[in-house]
Amino acid sequence: MSARPRRVRDMRRIFGLALADATHEWRSTLCLVLALAAVLAPLLILFGLRYGVVQTLADRMTRDPRNLEIVPIGAGRFDAAFFEKVASWPDVAFMIPKTRSISATIDIFREGGSPLPAEMIPTKSGDPLLAGHPIPTSDRQVVLTADAARKIGNVKAGARIHGVIGRTVDGRTENVRLELEVIAVLPDAALNGEAVFLPLQTLADTESFREGFAVPAFKAEGPQRPADPRLYAGFRLYGRTIYDIPVLRDR
Numbered sequence: 322m323s324a325r326p327r328r329v330r331d332m333r334r335i336f337g338l339a340l341a342d343a344t345h346e347w348r349s350t351l352c353l354v355l356a357l358a359a360v361l362a363p364l365l366i367l368f369g370l371r372y373g374v375v376q377t378l379a380d381r382m383t384r385d386p387r388n389l390e391i392v393p394i395g396a397g398r399f400d401a402a403f404f405e406k407v408a409s410w411p412d413v414a415f416m417i418p419k420t421r422s423i424s425a426t427i428d429i430f431r432e433g434g435s436p437l438p439a440e441m442i443p444t445k446s447g448d449p450l451l452a453g454h455p456i457p458t459s460d461r462q463v464v465l466t467a468d469a470a471r472k473i474g475n476v477k478a479g480a481r482i483h484g485v486i487g488r489t490v491d492g493r494t495e496n497v498r499l500e501l502e503v504i505a506v507l508p509d510a511a512l513n514g515e516a517v518f519l520p521l522q523t524l525a526d527t528e529s530f531r532e533g534f535a536v537p538a539f540k541a542e543g544p545q546r547p548a549d550p551r552l553y554a555g556f557r558l559y560g561r562t563i564y565d566i567p568v569l570r571d572r
Contacts, residue, residue: 386449387512389414389559391569396421396554407558410572412565417443417521418553424528427517428485429465429501431474436485439469440514442557443521449559450512454505457520460538463501464518470506472515478505484517488531490543497530497539525551 399418408416419425420443428436444464446456457463463482470476484499501517522538530536534546560566 386559388563391558393555398552400550400552412561412568414561415447415449415559417445417557419443419555419557420524420528421554424531425524429473429482429517431482434474437473437515440516441524442516442518443524444518457504460520460523461501462504464505465503466507466512466516467509469515476503478503486527486530490533497541
């Protein structure tokens with residue numbers, strides 16, 4: 322007799338004996354099954370949480386660009402070399418300089434409406450907060466947050482609004498009035514508060530204007546800004562994934 326049929330017969334006999342024993346001692350078998358289930362059930366629940374709820378929360382956090390932002394503490398003095406270096410890091414998705422917060426404000430309003438103070442935020446191509454929306458390419462194009470658009474009269478994309486930037490020179494108040502084109506309005510979930518997204522050059526001109534220098538783009542007179550390379554007080558920095566944030570924070 323060949324070995325294969327004998328092995329098959331032996332396996333059938335073993336399974337038959339095991340089934341007969343389990344049937345005969347069904348109470349003991351049931352207790353063993355329940356004990357095994359009591360041990361495995363918590364493990365299966367933890368496994369489901371790890372790859373279910375936890376993973377879902379992580380995916381939601383990753384999709385929200387606000388969770389990918391590194392916010393610098395205080396004001397610094399960052400030069401072009403710094404921005405080039407940081408932008409080259411593989412875990413950086415987006416970076417752009419920021420001017421001083423005290424200089425980055427503007428009053429916006431529709432014709433005949435009341436001025437609304439708003440924060441000026443620099444932007445450029447690749448901005449994660451503006452994903453799916455047009456990017457301002459000229460110094461007179463803006464993207465508004467939902468709060469800002471609502472508070473100046475529920476303006477929509479394509480509307481024309483006014484912006485006023487002021488300064489005090491030798492005790493005199495000087496204002497420059499800009500005609501702005503709204504090219505997009507962000508949804509409420511994108512960013513809270515009243516803010517205007519513009520090209521960085523507009524913020525740089527605003528800072529120079531408020532420091533008392535001449536700004537040709539604003540037709541503002543004054544002494545020429547020193548030719549020294551511009552230093553920026555801050556930046557907007559976003560990691561590629563939420564797992565890159567601790568690495569960027571500790572650098």
